Amino acid sequence: MSVSAPKSRDAFASTLGAFAATLGSAIGLGNIWKFPYLTGSNGGAAFVLVYLLAIAFVGIPILVVELTIGRKMRASAVRAYGTVIPGQRFWAGVGVAGVTAAFLIMAFYTDVAGWVFAYVFKSFGAFLCGTALDGRTFGALAGGTWEPLLWQAAVLALTTGIIAAGISKGIEKVTKTLMPLLFILLIVCDIRALTLPGAGAGVAYLFRPDLSKLTAAIVLYALGLAFFKLSLGMGTMTTYGSYLPDETRIVPTATRVALADTAVSLLAGLAIFPAVFAFGGKPAGGPGLLFNTIPLIFSRMPLGGLFTSMFFVLTAIATIGAMVSILEVPVAWIIEQGHLGRRGAALLTGGLMFALGIPATLSQNPLLAEVKIFGKNFFDLFDFMSSNVLLPLGGLAIAILGGWALSRKDFAAEMNKGYASEPWHGRLVFGILKFLTPFLILVILLSSLGVINI
Numbered sequence: 001m002s003v004s005a006p007k008s009r010d011a012f013a014s015t016l017g018a019f020a021a022t023l024g025s026a027i028g029l030g031n032i033w034k035f036p037y038l039t040g041s042n043g044g045a046a047f048v049l050v051y052l053l054a055i056a057f058v059g060i061p062i063l064v065v066e067l068t069i070g071r072k073m074r075a076s077a078v079r080a081y082g083t084v085i086p087g088q089r090f091w092a093g094v095g096v097a098g099v100t101a102a103f104l105i106m107a108f109y110t111d112v113a114g115w116v117f118a119y120v121f122k123s124f125g126a127f128l129c130g131t132a133l134d135g136r137t138f139g140a141l142a143g144g145t146w147e148p149l150l151w152q153a154a155v156l157a158l159t160t161g162i163i164a165a166g167i168s169k170g171i172e173k174v175t176k177t178l179m180p181l182l183f184i185l186l187i188v189c190d191i192r193a194l195t196l197p198g199a200g201a202g203v204a205y206l207f208r209p210d211l212s213k214l215t216a217a218i219v220l221y222a223l224g225l226a227f228f229k230l231s232l233g234m235g236t237m238t239t240y241g242s243y244l245p246d247e248t249r250i251v252p253t254a255t256r257v258a259l260a261d262t263a264v265s266l267l268a269g270l271a272i273f274p275a276v277f278a279f280g281g282k283p284a285g286g287p288g289l290l291f292n293t294i295p296l297i298f299s300r301m302p303l304g305g306l307f308t309s310m311f312f313v314l315t316a317i318a319t320i321g322a323m324v325s326i327l328e329v330p331v332a333w334i335i336e337q338g339h340l341g342r343r344g345a346a347l348l349t350g351g352l353m354f355a356l357g358i359p360a361t362l363s364q365n366p367l368l369a370e371v372k373i374f375g376k377n378f379f380d381l382f383d384f385m386s387s388n389v390l391l392p393l394g395g396l397a398i399a400i401l402g403g404w405a406l407s408r409k410d411f412a413a414e415m416n417k418g419y420a421s422e423p424w425h426g427r428l429v430f431g432i433l434k435f436l437t438p439f440l441i442l443v444i445l446l447s448s449l450g451v452i453n454i
């Protein structure tokens with residue numbers, strides 16, 4: 001895909017290209033960092049089970065609506081939602097909330113991406129010196145001042161540069177080639193972790209649910225993760241939908257993206273938890289879980305340092321595809337206003353994101369560690385506000401749009417393009433959208449607020 005000015009609207013060249021780009025937005029830190037860390041902090045398999053249900057009954061249907069509305073409107077998310085039902089401009093609020101979410105997400109996402117980029121160099125350096133990274137490495141990095149800020153600035157500069165130059169074609173190519181490599185390396189990690197003595201406890205932790213552990217808050221985290229993972233509820237997939245070729249079959253594409261994305265998360269979990277248990281670590285290790293575990297897994301292998309840095313190189317590349325897609329949401333909207341070109345819009349957005357990123361990055365630094373809003377530091381607050389509030393609310397509106405507000409005939413006609421008559425899965429997704437998805441989101445939101453008790 002080329003994210004050039006909306007005037008000359010571009011399109012993915014093929015269904016395969018559309019699939020790769022959509023998957024490129026979905027796969028990122030969410031799989032390798034957030035999924036394991038949230039699973040570990042929320043009791044393991046019961047969380048995974050709720051997460052899988054959320055992907056099936058909320059994630060896939062909403063992905064279908066976003067791609068469908070995007071392709072139908074062929075515009076930025078704000079304009080697409082604001083004009084999808086003539087006379088109902090208020091739906092543009094979904095796009096505006098999405099732009100807000102994009103800023104909040106980037107503030108902490110670039111912090112973590114900065115840690116990943118730093119680890120590429122740190123692990124390679126350790127390999128060259130014949131040493132290994134340990135728990136102190138992460139503490140010093142994340143709790144530092146200039147070092148994490150500089151990495152964050154570097155990551156943002158890189159992403160902004162890519163967006164400004166509109167060279168996502170190159171990125172797409174790189175992502176497409178390196179994504180399978182990430183997959184292979186994850187499998188190498190899995191084999192190593194699963195053959196460690198005591199690994200079985202980690203597998204059980206991931207797959208043997210203890211439903212008594214579930215609380216409304218945990219269910220909300222699983223729902224929020226489903227949105228975050230599939231880049232939903234904020235217009236990213238609507239924007240990508242606007243580049244979708246007409247012949248792409250939306251329901252099968254959305255399903256494949258969700259399946260491939262979930263497979264990557266589970267592979268990451270299968271590397272991390274067996275290792276955590278085998279090495280006597282704590283699954284509830286928080287945001288540092290990935291950074292403390294991966295070097296440990298590889299440290300027991302020949303050339304472990306090299307594997308560690310390769311792992312972080314591939315993770316870094318996966319983050320770029322996701323970050324480009326987040327930045328594109330506000331950038332496409334700003335360009336559409338007509339005051340700024342692509343470069344100006346990218347610089348403005350990147351600059352604002354950096355400003356917002358500073359408190360997130362310093363929230364583990366003694367300077368800001370004690371500053372809490374609603375009991376959360378800035379990092380956690382931005383994460384919570386976006387994943388657990390804005391994205392589910394955006395998703396609720398999108399589900400209502402797809403299931404209730406849009407004309408069933410128009411919606412089905414766009415969703416089922418590529419088929420001679422309405423396929424069974426089109427009817428199934430529509431039924432889920434109408435009778436399940438919005439109610440599930442609503443019940444989860446209300447029960448986590450304590451308004452209802454389930």
Ligand code: PFF
Pocket residue numbers: 025026027028029030031105227228229230231232234236237322323325326
């Ligand atoms: N899906 C990405 C991940 O899991 O890392 C994060 C993300 C990308 C969230 C794009 C939201 C978004 F619009």
